[in-house]
Amino acid sequence: MTERVDLRNRINVMLFHFDQRLGPRLLFNVAEIQDPRITASLTRLMDFNFLQEMKAIVNAMANVVYSSMFFSIPNPMARGGVEQFMISFVIFDPTITEYLTISSLEEEMSKTISKLMMLSEMFIIITYSNPILEDFPEIETCLNVLRDNAINIFQEIFYGQFEGAKDATSQILGKIGYEAGKQVLQQVHEGEFENLRSYLDAIVESPIISRWGNINILHFDPGEKVATISLDSSIWTESLGVIATKTCAFVEGMLEAVFSKILDEHIICDEMRCASEYSYVKDCIFQIAPGGSDREITSHREDQTIREMAIEDREKTMEHIRDDIGEQFYYEFDPMIRLIQLFNKAPFISDHFIQETEEQVKFLVVCNYWRYPNDIICNSCEKWIKDSSKVPINLLKSKHRICEITYETEESEKTS
Numbered sequence: 001m002t003e004r005v006d007l008r009n010r011i012n013v014m015l016f017h018f019d020q021r022l023g024p025r026l027l028f029n030v031a032e033i034q035d036p037r038i039t040a041s042l043t044r045l046m047d048f049n050f051l052q053e054m055k056a057i058v059n060a061m062a063n064v065v066y067s068s069m070f071f072s073i074p075n076p077m078a079r080g081g082v083e084q085f086m087i088s089f090v091i092f093d094p095t096i097t098e099y100l101t102i103s104s105l106e107e108e109m110s111k112t113i114s115k116l117m118m119l120s121e122m123f124i125i126i127t128y129s130n131p132i133l134e135d136f137p138e139i140e141t142c143l144n145v146l147r148d149n150a151i152n153i154f155q156e157i158f159y160g161q162f163e164g165a166k167d168a169t170s171q172i173l174g175k176i177g178y179e180a181g182k183q184v185l186q187q188v189h190e191g192e193f194e195n196l197r198s199y200l201d202a203i204v205e206s207p208i209i210s211r212w213g214n215i216n217i218l219h220f221d222p223g224e225k226v227a228t229i230s231l232d233s234s235i236w237t238e239s240l241g242v243i244a245t246k247t248c249a250f251v252e253g254m255l256e257a258v259f260s261k262i263l264d265e266h267i268i269c270d271e272m273r274c275a276s277e278y279s280y281v282k283d284c285i286f287q288i289a290p291g292g293s294d295r296e297i298t299s300h301r302e303d304q305t306i307r308e309m310a311i312e313d314r315e316k317t318m319e320h321i322r323d324d325i326g327e328q329f330y331y332e333f334d335p336m337i338r339l340i341q342l343f344n345k346a347p348f349i350s351d352h353f354i355q356e357t358e359e360q361v362k363f364l365v366v367c368n369y370w371r372y373p374n375d376i377i378c379n380s381c382e383k384w385i386k387d388s389s390k391v392p393i394n395l396l397k398s399k400h401r402i403c404e405i406t407y408e409t410e411e412s413e414k415t416s
């Protein structure tokens with residue numbers, strides 16, 4: 001167990017302001033460690049001040065991960081009528097491998113921002129060239145509370161009870177869920193339905209099951225004994241909120257009982273993604289398979305379904321870009337921003353973060369299609385990203401769930 005005092009050395013909270021005359025600048029850095037490279041990198045990010053407000057953006061450099069959020073406070077004296085700020089978490093910890101869970105801090109950041117927006121001190125600090133945090137006690141309290149809460153969250157997630165296999169509570173919940181699933185099967189009888197699908201529909205619509213959230217069967221293939229199920233408004237995620245861990249073990253157990261009966265074989269149900277893991281994920285996704293989720297799904301029919309889903313998702317992405325940004329504006333953006341926007345708009349990309357060096361920008365992208373064999377959709381993804389963003393990227397699909405997307409920066413083209 002890592003000591004709390006260690007984490008204090010590894011988590012910074014930084015506040016930036018976009019000065020109309022001077023550009024982006026750092027106001028405060030609540031930190032044990034100061035690193036000018038990080039300040040420079042974050043300042044650059046703030047330069048793209050048209051990025052979405054109140055939505056965290058995660059990026060990384062070497063062993064440092066950072067998550068930032070933009071916000072504006074109305075000020076009639078300012079150009080454009082608003083003062084623009086950015087708050088950033090910086091985490092120095094190579095042992096935090098599941099860095100994407102940093103998104104769970106999004107909620108903490110939003111809370112702090114709503115407090116900061118009420119403070120008159122915010123208008124005073126921006127008039128100082130080198131403000132000192134102690135002179136602004138209200139802001140100091142806000143930033144310190146944010147940092148303390150982040151330290152507590154990380155303490156629990158990374159150094160607490162969630163290490164390794166499923167924790168005891170999830171195991172027990174899964175068992176209770178399994179028993180609940182068996183109860184339903186005693187009340188809904190197979191003989192009354194003309195096929196397995198209508199039997200399955202009746203089960204998931206029964207009040208015992210549907211009270212745990214809205215269940216949708218995305219895919220069901222009784223021949224292959226596989227299924228994909230989504231659950232929105234899960235009671236577990238709604239009551240527990242975003243806690244950077246999966247919380248629907250009960251539903252997992254329940255679905256396991258239901259599908260084992262329907263498919264007449266002991267199947268395994270895995271919650272692949274949970275709305276409690278990331279604040280912007282709305283649905284929990286469950287995978288049903290005889291050998292668990294590691295089993296490769298190769299039937300031709302399923303390939304076809306996945307391909308069609310993906311093509312539709314890609315079309316939706318471009319529609320969002322046209323509607324929200326406009327095609328002409330989109331192609332005027334810097335390549336990095338074009339890619340960020342593409343990943344933000346793509347419904348199948350659940351997270352992404354950026355690692356940049358002078359020569360190269362690398363995105364690590366979490367794609368919901370990562371589970372399927374390469375030849376279904378991933379082979380055409382490089383081309384799709386190149387064509388739609390007009391950025392000459394290279395795509396490398398890794399064995400785990402993250403794809404690497406890189407492109408050479410202009411600086412490296414000039415020198416080569």
Ligand SMILES: [Zn+2]
Binds near residue numbers: 234236237248284
């Ligand atoms: Zn869940």
